[in-house]
Amino acid sequence: MRGGIRIAVLTLLVFLGVGLAPALAQETEAATGRAVEWQSGEDVFAAAEELTFDRKVKGGLTAAGRIVILTDDAEIGGDAWITARRVAVEGEIGGDLSIRAQEALINGEVKGNVTFYGLDLALGPDAEIDGNVTYYSPSTAQIDKNAEVKGEINGEDFASGRGVERAEPVAPRGNMRETWRREHMEERWEDRGLAAPGYHMSAPGAVFFGVLAIALALLAPVTTTRMRDGLADEWAIAFGLGLLWLVGLPILIVLVAITIVGLPIAFLLLLLWPLGMVFGLVATLAAFGDFISRRIGEFGQGTLGRIVGIVLATALIWLGISIPILGALVWLAAVAGGIGLLYLGFRTQPL
Known part of the structure; x- marks a missing residue:
């Protein structure tokens, strides 16, 4: 419940595109475009339309945006809670990883369990997960043959009769990032001129x-x-x-x-x-x-x-x-x- 409230607040801030008060938040260079970020103890909260996180955090991370990327340099000491349209995790998560997204690529190290709610989940060749992987999705999780999952993989599919498949290697990380960004920009401006997203009345x-x-x-x-x-x-x-x-x-x-x-x-x-x-x-x-x-x-x-x-x-x-x-x-x-x-x-x- 508390995590859900925080994510809803972060989403509102992304929609508004405003910063918090100086004592509470700051614009961060770790994100592409305007971002808001604040810290509570050792935990970090961040939001941006396109968020690229590339540093160490002693505690947990709560992040929201349209695209959220944790690079190789990202090292989260605690749990990570991410909501976005597209998510890519390439760094290290010291605790559990929970993702709510349309598409997610996990190609890093997760010490705990992974939980995914969305449409498409992919585990890349560099994925190392010490715990279980549980996903709730209408499609089968795409798991690279070189991905390592020490726990169980449980697919709670919305459509019955689906299982977990070992897939061919997924697209390279850099290519996937650029594809996401290109599709994101094309979708944002196509058939809408330069009207700002979210300001539309049918x-x-x-x-x-x-x-x-x-x-x-x-x-x-x-x-x-x-x-x-x-x-x-x-x-x-x-x-x-x-x-x-x-x-x-x-x-x-x-x-x-x-x-x-x-x-x-x-x-x-x-x-x-x-x-x-x-x-x-x-x-x-x-x-x-x-x-x-x-x-x-x-x-x-x-x-x-x-x-x-x-x-x-x-x-x-x-x-x-x-x-x-x-x-x-x-x-x-x-x-x-x-x-x-x-x-x-x-x-x-x-x-």
């Missing part, structure tokens, strides 16, 4: 958020009016409050999750973070729609006018989010501004 999604905004406007007209006034007069304050929520809440989650006592609170805060983004976008659509309805004359009056205004606002923001590069800024402005508008809309409401 047409059904736009309809869904538009319906929620209409419901908010009809059920809380006074609050919607206050949010509209805040959008017109206090937009900078609203955006600042929302940005503080988006950046500050993950930091607070990490600070709370460090202690065992604070784990339940951290879990609740972890649920609030995506909810804030959803309601923030809904609030922006409702406020912007009300703003539009007030400027289209008599037709914009009443319930029908509000609905028309929200439909127009949803279409405009949907189109804005779809613009390459600029779409990420539109998404951020809509979500952060909406979170702040919610505060402005409810601040004078009686509890």
Whole structure:
């Protein structure tokens, strides 16, 4: 449970692309691109979109990213807990190794047991595992003929009737790394222009958020009016409050999750973070729609006018989010501004 909370927090930080407070985290040269890393005792926690770890750690390692690579120089004294889309372990793990990934290559030394949850697991020719290998996957583990596993190999496949096969030698480590990176970049940019990953709204999604905004406007007209006034007069304050929520809440989650006592609170805060983004976008659509309805004359009056205004606002923001590069800024402005508008809309409401 504690490891799961930490990994969820790390994933949030990767998604945000922000650093922690200087006293808690630092940018690290061991990763490709921006990374966050902090240490608790002898244990290290690291996250980056593409993380390459190449040094010694006395304690355990918890890592998250799209691609996580532990090089030959990596030496982990304790357990390693890794979650990513693709994982390559070439160094030495002094304890157990647990991986959650789509694809994983283990081609180093593991003193303890190996547990894998994902689609494809491969053990390279240099793999030396002193304990057991247990994997949960719909496909058969590919194990090189030169790999050494002293314990048992247990394949808990999602599809019945599959076993463990000794495969031909897997691709060289360097080639696999470059293939992963190339496929990662092609997938990231293909058919998406230069739009930032994670900032996308489909047409059904736009309809869904538009319906929620209409419901908010009809059920809380006074609050919607206050949010509209805040959008017109206090937009900078609203955006600042929302940005503080988006950046500050993950930091607070990490600070709370460090202690065992604070784990339940951290879990609740972890649920609030995506909810804030959803309601923030809904609030922006409702406020912007009300703003539009007030400027289209008599037709914009009443319930029908509000609905028309929200439909127009949803279409405009949907189109804005779809613009390459600029779409990420539109998404951020809509979500952060909406979170702040919610505060402005409810601040004078009686509890």
